[in-house]
Amino acid sequence: MTYINQHILNNLFYILVSIFFFSFLYEYVQFFKQKKVYQRLLLVVCLSVPMILCMTYPIYIAPDCVHDLRQVPFLIGTFYGGWTVSVPLLFVLLIARFMMYGYQFITVAVYVMMCICGSLFSPLFQRLTRKQRLVASALMTFILAIAATILAIAISDFQVTESYIVDFIVVPPIAVLFVVFIIETLREALLIRSKAIKLEKMEVVSQLAASISHEIRNPLTVVKGFMQLMKAKDISQETKEQYMNIALEELNRACAIIDDYLTFAKPFPEKIEPLHVQQELEKVIHMLRPFANMHGVQIVATLTPAVMIGNAQYFRQCFLNIIKNGIEAHANDGAVYVDMHVDEKTVTIVVRDEGEGMTKEQLARFGEPYFSTKEKGTGLGAMVSIRIIEMMNGTWHIESDIGRGTTMTVSFPLLLEK
Template identity: 60%
Template structure:
């Protein structure tokens, strides 16, 4: 058998496989061919007519009364997957080119018209099959059509069946169809899986966005709740009352700004970038966290120096509120929280040190991943947002932590001259 599989057989298969890859490349990258089915049919006709012509131009061998090649593979593939709309144009091209190259032959017309009719009728049922059944049925159909064509040729013209004819026309095409259909189904599955993966990623982003909004809104609401509770305290001075109310109102405004930021997530507006004093804004964040710290028996101390950086004040507050809140929550039985800032080589360095439960090496490496948290009911979204804001402001964050010995966060920003 292998003596009959020569270079021309391999060339015929090569023409067919290249046309299949070109079809799926064009379909996957050119949106025009994805809009309507007739556009896909047009692309299929063009891609499959090329190997159909090349197979006839460079046949396996030419006998006096018969030309052997693998033209039936692209012809049957197009008719199986495209039905009448693809099969008929391919039939016309096949017959015209056959007549131009080798002259008119009545047997050729009868054989390929019969192939076309049977394959086109079977096409709707074929396209409903799963991958495994398509492989089996396409192979059996091609083998059946080869046998049928042979009988037609024998009946009409007393055609002589040779050993090479059996190999090249009856046995090789079904194997070729099996291989080509497998490639087609693999490429189709790859495109479908990628499309599904993109949808899953979009859903995951939407899920993270929704959870992140919920998390970020909860922070200012927690601050407001804390100060509302402080307003109940007896013998509260008017000055303290006004201060607590101002902070609570400011947090409600911040909640509104957070909602606006997320609502414009798909088409974000330019952020208000300005130069601001780090120590001044950090003290505002510390004031927001103090009610929560008091409820958790956490003592806050600070040692802040004056330093200027450039960025969004709103985002700066959002970032450090998340980090300080996490530090307080890391000390469920109380402890010490120290916030310090200093200038080092034109850098503003902020250190947040707590005496909490600390983190393992794995937890440090996963710090900032969405939905990963050292807290039992944590989401990890607060640290994710904080890290993103630090990155946006061209800053860096380093973590030094040990289990049951506390955690030190070191955040570094470029200093801006006054």
Template identity: 55%
Template structure:
């Protein structure tokens, strides 16, 4: 019996409705403008469901040689319940025009759908406030009652013949199709809300991790400063002792300032001022800045730098690689060699930073650049986090290869500019 009534034409009508519902959800999910403006939302809903109505009419369900039917009332009721009377009016006009163009004008059709419009528009405000179960219940019974009511109207006005296939396709089957369409709309909407909530929670988690990291790291130097100021207040001290206390306090203040600077670099937007950067020249400057620290840790510096041009902020570029070089040097507590290479590949610049230090585990590699994660006992993870953000702001990518007690290699790929820097000379090696 089911096979007798669920034929290819029925499945086609269902397909048109489901595809347009998915299309509405997909476009809505990927368009912030539609999400922000209810007018755009209603316009999209009207367009998608009007298309479904027209397709259902164009490719109807053939009941018998003298009667055809379709599921156009499903997108019509769906749009009116979710979008209100405005969307319902648009769908009503489109349906009547399409009906007239395809099959000619029929006053009875006009009356039937006018009754559906008034009833669905009146129920729409309450329907939209209901939970999912309430919407499903309302959709089933409203569709069924409207089908029965309009059938009686058709019998009274036009002495409409009610056949068994008509009862199945117009009265019994549409409520279940409507229930399925509402369930799909609710499921897609809840998935969108869940994803938005998940993104919000992830952002809040990052903020909480950063706040915990900053408060923890700043508390230490401030505690030291407070202690030495209290010592200075205890009474007269030798000049040399006072100067030593003040020097230590100033060093701790500078350390707190550096932590705040790293945090602000990560938190604030990318600078609008960008310029061509000669990779070889700027990396050489950073190597010169880091040379005293490398000497203190018995680390040799080796570089092979080809001239190439990238676009970015020079200050941030230097800070990015200063942080990465410092990480590599600190990963070699017993000394070693820090190798830096820059290769010009015309469309990209590949910068490689290698050390033969303590290396990282797979888990540490995976978490590299996360806030509040560091392989160092007293590290904050802010340096790596800032470096990763700057690389991404420049449109670049990064990759880490590491093995415990064997060393780490960081490979950064940045998009290259075609114009060569005026200062380009021969490759720098050191």
């Protein structure tokens, strides 16, 4: 006689899919994390489906026994959810059973007994460790199967057959053990993922804090030193002015570092509006022309009219950083090219320089906190620009070769006219 067939595997498949579906919804739908009642409702729904499917497509093993694994999702919900989950599942199970096969008192008695015992066992089950839950769930399922058999014999003239022993007493504890193992593995994986995300955030915060304190300490140390030198009585007025100018330059550098950090840290402003990309880029290029002339660099722009949605101030700051980096990448004379391309759905802005370029290792670290190829760079400008691009639903791509320069390609969704 064959006790394991396709019907048993189908029943297990229904149960496992419901467990994975519950884990997916609980992890990625924030609504179910707001209150416990929402989580329990989700558990009831996800376990009711396999119960009904198991009864709809039962296990045909022997002529004298038609069975299914409906008690497996029922007991899983009872162990993990307690009374608030077991009672709704009981009503669903009994209603579906009566609609399919008609009323039987023995069915009511058996599952009411399982509901009461499983719900009383639930608080203890939830306090156990992972390994203890595996053993306890299988053992409790086996005890309930024995108790249900004794109850069925006491109530009616019930005959215990070999197929019944396998289907109702042996298989369910093994199935429950397997399902609980899957559940605990998923919970552990989600917990590890949550901890990893927190650790990653803390690492970024600690890196930013350490880097900011280091970067700001340098200009402040310079200012402090020159202030002390200016106390000397025999110093000339010309030297004092020279020291003052250097101190002011270092203070401006410290202010720029703080501004970049605040731009990265604070949330994206709610004020968004249609932006005329060509006009905004023209403003940025106009502001940077004196800086480019100081470095002997030309800015060559090929712009096309286009409109997108975003924040004008942040947009200008983003491309101010990108074009400024292109200018500073030139050791000698050269040019920075700003080109626009517009298609049906996107506006693409390409900023290309003829500077020194970056290695593959440097390119892989582009946008990391406080990584810069410049001697006094902080890397915050690139990090802020990337954050602004992503907040405005844009995408970016960077290419670079040593001695050939760097190309930054940024694309934004185009505002389509109605």
